[in-house]
Amino acid sequence: MSDSGPVDDTPFTRLVFELNLISRHSLATTRRRPGFLLDRSAFLILTRLELSEPLSLRELSAAFQLDISTINRQVGAMLKQELVERVPDPDGGVARKVRATATGRAALTADQEHRAAGIGAVVADWDAHDVSELSRLMRKFNRSVERIEENPWPRPQRTDS
Structure with missing residues (x-):
């Protein structure tokens, strides 16, 4: 083993290191383990829809800070899988909104x-x-x-208030 010099061992550098590891573990466990029904984008979009009223593609784009074409592609794939559906804006707006279907909610619950x-x-x-x-x-x-x-990001109501 070569000596690469002193290691910066501060609480901050340990935090950065551990956060790097947690992202590695999180992705590895969801990709490799059988039993998950949803890909990462579908899981995240359904999680967001679970916490609010139906959202437009523009609202989803803003929530995820992604280009609208990316959200449109992800939602398009979810529409084909019948995980989400397009619905009229409940507030009467022109843009159609997206909401989870019963199939999408069931898949989300199973993955959660x-x-x-x-x-x-x-x-x-x-x-x-x-x-x-x-x-x-x-x-x-x-x-x-x-x-x-x-x-x-919206959060579910806490029961331990």
């Missing part, structure tokens, strides 16, 4: 349960305080990103 089981296996030997603390810190981190990007 599959993901929860995987995460549950990872933290199975953790005490409740550690799980709660990680959840709190992840929420704080995500909200900081959302604030910087000026792109808040």
